[in-house]
Amino acid sequence: MAENGFETQIRTIGLNLFYGAAHVLKDITFDIGRKTVTAFIGPSGCGKSSYLRCLNRMNDFIPSAKVAGTIEIDGEDILSPSTDVIALRRRVGMVFQKPNPFPMSIYENVAYGPRLNGVKSRSALDDIVESSLRGAALWDEVKSKLGRPGTGLSGGQQQRLCIARAIATQPDVLLMDEPTSALDPMSTARVEELIRDLKVDYTVVIVTHNMQQAARISDYTAFFLLGDLVEYDRTARMFTSPSDKRTEDYISGRFG
Amino acid sequence: MKKKKSRSVDAGFGGVGDRAALRIVSSVSAVGILLMLFILGFLVANGLPVLREASLSGILLGFDWYPTEDPPALGMLPLIAGTLSATLLSSLISLPVAFGLAVFTAEIAPKYMRNALKVMLELLGFLPSIVLGFLGMMVIAPWMQEAFGVASGLNLLNASMLLGFLVVPVVASLSEEALSAVPQELRDASYALGATRWETVIKVVVPHAMGGMLSASLLGVMRALGETMVVLMAAGGAAIIPRSLADPIRPLTSTIAAEMGETAVGSVHYHALFFAGLLLLVITLLINLISMYVEKRGQRT
Amino acid sequence: MNRTLMRKSANSFMTLIFWTCGLLLAAVLVFVIAYLFKQGWSVLSIEFLTQPPSEGMTAGGILTPLVGTVELVFVSMLIALPVGVATGLYFAEYSNDGILARLLRISIRLLAGVPSVIFGLFGLSLFVVFMNFGSCLLSAGLTLGCLSLPLIVTASEQAFLAVPQDYRDASFALGATKWQTIVKVVFPSAASTIITGAILSIGRVAGETAPIMFTGAAYFAPELAKSVFSQVMALPYHIYVLATASTDIEAVRPIQYGAILVLIAIVLGTSAVGVVIRARLASKGGR
Numbered sequence: 067m068a069e070n071g072f073e074t075q076i077r078t079i080g081l082n083l084f085y086g087a088a089h090v091l092k093d094i095t096f097d098i099g100r101k102t103v104t105a106f107i108g109p110s111g112c113g114k115s116s117y118l119r120c121l122n123r124m125n126d127f128i129p130s131a132k133v134a135g136t137i138e139i140d141g142e143d144i145l146s147p148s149t150d151v152i153a154l155r156r157r158v159g160m161v162f163q164k165p166n167p168f169p170m171s172i173y174e175n176v177a178y179g180p181r182l183n184g185v186k187s188r189s190a191l192d193d194i195v196e197s198s199l200r201g202a203a204l205w206d207e208v209k210s211k212l213g214r215p216g217t218g219l220s221g222g223q224q225q226r227l228c229i230a231r232a233i234a235t236q237p238d239v240l241l242m243d244e245p246t247s248a249l250d251p252m253s254t255a256r257v258e259e260l261i262r263d264l265k266v267d268y269t270v271v272i273v274t275h276n277m278q279q280a281a282r283i284s285d286y287t288a289f290f291l292l293g294d295l296v297e298y299d300r301t302a303r304m305f306t307s308p309s310d311k312r313t314e315d316y317i318s319g320r321f322g
Numbered sequence: 323m324k325k326k327k328s329r330s331v332d333a334g335f336g337g338v339g340d341r342a343a344l345r346i347v348s349s350v351s352a353v354g355i356l357l358m359l360f361i362l363g364f365l366v367a368n369g370l371p372v373l374r375e376a377s378l379s380g381i382l383l384g385f386d387w388y389p390t391e392d393p394p395a396l397g398m399l400p401l402i403a404g405t406l407s408a409t410l411l412s413s414l415i416s417l418p419v420a421f422g423l424a425v426f427t428a429e430i431a432p433k434y435m436r437n438a439l440k441v442m443l444e445l446l447g448f449l450p451s452i453v454l455g456f457l458g459m460m461v462i463a464p465w466m467q468e469a470f471g472v473a474s475g476l477n478l479l480n481a482s483m484l485l486g487f488l489v490v491p492v493v494a495s496l497s498e499e500a501l502s503a504v505p506q507e508l509r510d511a512s513y514a515l516g517a518t519r520w521e522t523v524i525k526v527v528v529p530h531a532m533g534g535m536l537s538a539s540l541l542g543v544m545r546a547l548g549e550t551m552v553v554l555m556a557a558g559g560a561a562i563i564p565r566s567l568a569d570p571i572r573p574l575t576s577t578i579a580a581e582m583g584e585t586a587v588g589s590v591h592y593h594a595l596f597f598a599g600l601l602l603l604v605i606t607l608l609i610n611l612i613s614m615y616v617e618k619r620g621q622r623t
Numbered sequence: 624m625n626r627t628l629m630r631k632s633a634n635s636f637m638t639l640i641f642w643t644c645g646l647l648l649a650a651v652l653v654f655v656i657a658y659l660f661k662q663g664w665s666v667l668s669i670e671f672l673t674q675p676p677s678e679g680m681t682a683g684g685i686l687t688p689l690v691g692t693v694e695l696v697f698v699s700m701l702i703a704l705p706v707g708v709a710t711g712l713y714f715a716e717y718s719n720d721g722i723l724a725r726l727l728r729i730s731i732r733l734l735a736g737v738p739s740v741i742f743g744l745f746g747l748s749l750f751v752v753f754m755n756f757g758s759c760l761l762s763a764g765l766t767l768g769c770l771s772l773p774l775i776v777t778a779s780e781q782a783f784l785a786v787p788q789d790y791r792d793a794s795f796a797l798g799a800t801k802w803q804t805i806v807k808v809v810f811p812s813a814a815s816t817i818i819t820g821a822i823l824s825i826g827r828v829a830g831e832t833a834p835i836m837f838t839g840a841a842y843f844a845p846e847l848a849k850s851v852f853s854q855v856m857a858l859p860y861h862i863y864v865l866a867t868a869s870t871d872i873e874a875v876r877p878i879q880y881g882a883i884l885v886l887i888a889i890v891l892g893t894s895a896v897g898v899v900i901r902a903r904l905a906s907k908g909g910r
Contacts, residue, residue, distance in 0.1 A: 122796060156798035166789035169812055178807070179797040228793070235797060343802040344717055350709035351727060354776065357769055358730040361737065364748040423648070426641045439645075441898060446652075448823075448894040450830025452859040453883055456866055457655070460879075518634035541736070548738025550833040551859075555866065575740050575833075582744075582837045587752055599744045603737065610736040614729075 075100040075269050076121065076239065081135035083116055085128065090116050092293040094135070098286070103261060103270045105284035105301065107277055108316070112290045114273045118241050121271065122158040123151045139239065156183060159232035159268075163244040165224035167216030167231070172199075172208050175216040175227055179235035194234055201267070202230035203260050222253020229260065233268065240264060242272040246279065258283050277317060281305050289313045365603055369596035372396065381597065387561040387572075389581070389591040396594050398601070403563040404571035405602070408481055408553060409546045411567075416486035416546075417493060417539055424497035424535070429523050440498065447491030451551040454484045458556025472568040474558060479567040481557035485546045493542035500534025501527055533616060540613035544606055550575040574602045659887070663880025671881055680843065680865065681874040685882050690847055691760075691855035692829055692889070695839075698764025698851065699828050700821065703771045708817060710772075711779025716805060735773035739833045742770045746838040761851040763839025770834055771824040778820020782813035815904055822897035830890045832859040842868075858886050 076098035083091035091113045098104050106114040116125065123144065125131040137144050144154055156179070167175050176195045177185075185191055195212070199205040204226040208219070216227050225245060232240060242261070246254040261283050264270055274280050280287050281301060288298040289310075297304060297313045308314045315321060372381070376396045384397020427439045462483070463475025504527050512522040528535070558570020559580065572580075578595050585591045674684030710727065718724035746766030756762045786809050794804040832840075841854035842864055848855045862882050869875040 124792070124796060127795070152798050152800055154798075155796055160796035162789070162792060162796075164789065166787075166793045168790055168793065168808055178794070178799075182797065182799050182803060231793070231797065339803075340801045343805075347709050347713050347717060348723065350706055351713040352723070353706050354710050354727050354734065354772065355723075355730045357772065358733055360749065361734075361741065361745045364745055364753075365741070368744075368748050419644075419648075422641060422644055426645050430638060430641055431645075444898060445891055445894055448826050448830075448890055450832075450859055450886060450890050452830065452832045452862055453887060456862060456879070456883060459866055461658070518630050520634040520637045521630065544736050548736075548740070550738065550740040551863070555863070575738060578740050578744065579833055579836055582747070596744060596748070599741050603741050606736055606738060606741075607733055610733055614732060 072102075073100045074098070075140060076271075077136075077138040079136040079138075081117070081120065081137060082133070083113070083120060083125070084130075084132040085116075086130040090293050091120075094295045096288065096295060096298045098269065098271060100269055101265055101267075102285040103265045103272065103283055104286045104288065105280035106271070106273045106288050106290060107275070107280050108290035108296075109321070110275065113293045114290050115243050117290070118160075118243055118271065118273055120145070121239065121241055122155050122160055123149070124160070126151065156235045157237050158239045158241060159235060159237035160241045161225070161228050161232050161243065161245050164248050165221060165228050167219070167224050167227050169215060169217055171213045172216050172219070172227060173212040176230050176234045178231060183235060198230040198234040199227075201233050201264070202226045203256065203263070204230055220253070222249050222256060225249060225253065225257060226260065229257075229264075233264070238269060240268045240270045242270065244273055244275060247275065254279075277305075289316065291316070362603070365596055365600040369593060369598075369600040372590065372593035372597045375590050375593075381594075385563075387577075389594050394590050394594070396590075398574070398598060400561045400563050401572060401574045401577050401598060402601070404553075404557070404561070404573035405547060405575070407478055407564050407571060408485060408557065408573050409543060411478060411482035412485035412489055412546045413539070413543055415482060416489040417542065419486065420490045420493035420538075420542065421497055421535065423490065423494040424501055425523060425528070427494070428498045428501035429519070429527065440495070443491050443495050443498070446487075447495065449487070451488060451549060452555075454487055455551040455553075455555035458484045458552060463556065466568075470568070474568075474570060476556055476558035477568045477570050478557065478564045481553045481571070484552045484556055485549055488549060488552065489542040489546050492545055493538045496538035496541065497531070497535045500531035500538065503534070504530045533619065537613045537617045540609055540616065544609050544613075547609070548575060548602065548606055550579050554579050574598045578602075659880060659884060663877055663882075663884045666877040666881030667884065672885070675846075676843070676861075676878075680869065681871045681878075685858065685861065685878075685885060687844055687847060688856040688858045688861035688882070689885070691840075691844075692858040694760055694848060694855055695764050695767055695835065695857055696825050696828055698760060699767035699771055700825065702765055702768035703775050703824065704821060707772050707775025708779045710776045711781075711783055711817075712805070714776075714780045715783030716801070716809065731773050731776050734769075735777075739770060739831055742766055743834040743836060743838060745769070746834060751838055757852065758837065758854055759839050759852045760848050760855045761839070763835040763855070763857075764851075766834045766838045767828050767831060770831065771828050774824045774827065775817075775820060778823070779813070779817050782816035782820065783809060785816060786812040815900070819897050819901045819904065822893055822900070826890045826892075826894035826897065829893070830859055830886060832857075832863055835860060858882060858889070862886065 074097040078097070079095050081091055081094040082089070094117065106117065108114055119125045120133060120137060121139070121144070125133065133145055135145065139158065143149070168178065170178075173195055176198050177191045180191060180194050185194065196205060199208060204223060207223065216224065219227060246257050249257065258279065261270055261272065265285075272284065284301045286298065287301045287304050289296045289304070291312055297308060297310045299309070304313065305317060308317060375394065376384075381396050381398050382402070383399055384395065385399055386395040386397045387400055388395040423443070427436055427443070431439055458480050459476065462480050466472055466475035466480060508526050508530060509522055512526045517525070553571070553573050554576040557572065557576060559572050559576065560570040561572040561577070562569065564571050578599055581591070582595055585595060671684040672689060673686050675687045676685065677683035710731070714724065714728070743766065746762055746769070750756050750762035750765050751758050790808050790812065791804055794808045799807070835857055839854055840857050840860040844854055844856050862879060865875055865879045865882065
């Protein structure tokens, strides 16, 4: 997909994913561009989240999962057995559907990742915590109560805390699995605004069941149906003139 | 309330640190298996030598227990009879009470009472057996002598009643859990057909919880079987086969506790007491295994 | 119509029976506690707790057995906690239902049913005789530690399983290894539940008599234990001794009941604290 300014960061070639006997992802091949926001849409259970979890090897935790094919991030095949999975997860961050801050202070939540990476000095951690919280548009609200437990924040704030926590390790890619589906409309709007800012520094891949959200915030959209990648295109183009009939049916609400 | 794990636990390893951690944790955990094996091993090692002095049938079926005489009489039948009679009688007394309490707590008591009852049951289960033994010896025995004119208040009945106090909390708590676990839909269906509460409990709820209640009973029986201090202090201590409720008994447990203090290490008496312990252990393990099996069977339906 | 009436009255009858039995039992309990109090009340005082027994244990207090019980509990937890928590951790985080895990589960379950006097025999043959520690605090404490192992294992495993999977997911997604996740996230989350389990075990262990009778409990010790290799007096064993071997029945009686009340206070007190903390944690849990 050669377009102006599109630089491939994540290249997926012939990806097949099985959960036991179920063929969850069928021969997926496409490229995700650097510093773009790519949205995955499609009916529930069609492989969107499963693909996301391939990108940071979280599928390793499911005993029946089997992966075949290639995914290259910045030229490195991350599915190979010799990949350093721990290092991968520091380069590819993840935000989950349900906000899950640790039962620790706000500061400690954000500092968790950097501490794992070996950052020890208090001043360095202070800087990272502040810049991450700023990057998640949460700093002004919590800067005076960094010692308070992360679980004491409101839902929307918790999710932004999780975003701050994820970007504290300075990843290249940020994966977001339906990040606003558990939030109220106001918080959703704030997080969406945040995502638009995040793409300046990170490549964002976001799974969403909300098509309007995909249309609002993403540059590219991929439509998954029953494990197949049906269509992948610039968001503007896909939503106004989709190439595949199935895409058109889904977008116009005929199913899903 | 155990949660079932659905994640693989092998993934997520980050290298040397994780492997070392796994090795250390599993090695330390293995102590559990070793402990069980060692207990069996030491009891066997210290108990079997008694078979040099007496035959197996002589021990298990012999009527006379005079281990300090020369030559020692090692007939454990009265001890075994003591254990069995105390366990049987206490179970007969306590199991209906425990089931009744469980049914009351789970089905009849109003909600505010339920938690209070469960807590009380649990705390009752923590009561040290020495306290019950003391009460049996100091309070119940004299009362029995006065009220019923028996020769001694330290006897089978006394001990069994007190054992009941130990058995009831265990059986009642577990049975209550089993009853509470019966799905509400079943009760609703029964009520919808016009059954009274008592009928629903007896015909629907209890049968469904039967597996759990059975397993709970076995655990209660195990508790009575293995109890030492209560029988040591309240059962009288005569190594005879009881013919009436007012007869004193000497179960295996109190025999060991009472006599071990004065026994020379390595003597025949020493080995005999370990053999008694081995008997007790084997019986207890068997009942435990049966109870595990019953539980598994119940879970499958 | 007649049949329905019969069924309804049967229902009311059974309900009445249940309520009566329940109240009767409650009454018995109250009576017993009141009786204990009446008998032992006169002795309870600060001196009782801080004075050792004197004059052949017909006078004085219970300091030595009290301290002995504390020491025994301490030694037992020293061994039971690390092993028990590690085993609970193994079950919750590492085991994959392989042969080790299954054998281990069965062993722990069997251990939970072993009579306490058998633990006494085991302690005698292993610690006192085979390892030549002799009858002392160490032997008795280790024996009690073995006895409380199944309790700690069960409590730890439940504590670890109760930590939401979300936390682990988030930690892994940030690039933590399994061990880092356990140390930094799972363990701190489970710690309070484990402590509650430990408190409940302490309550149980403090009241045990049979396992210490021939592994370290002393009939009488003139002074507090000098090292782990000295014998110790213990509260439950002291009660037993007072009941079965005392010379002056009248003088000893209030001491006996006083000692019982103290033991009940310790055992039920720690257990009640444990139960209350557990209930608080349960209601606080969940996001």
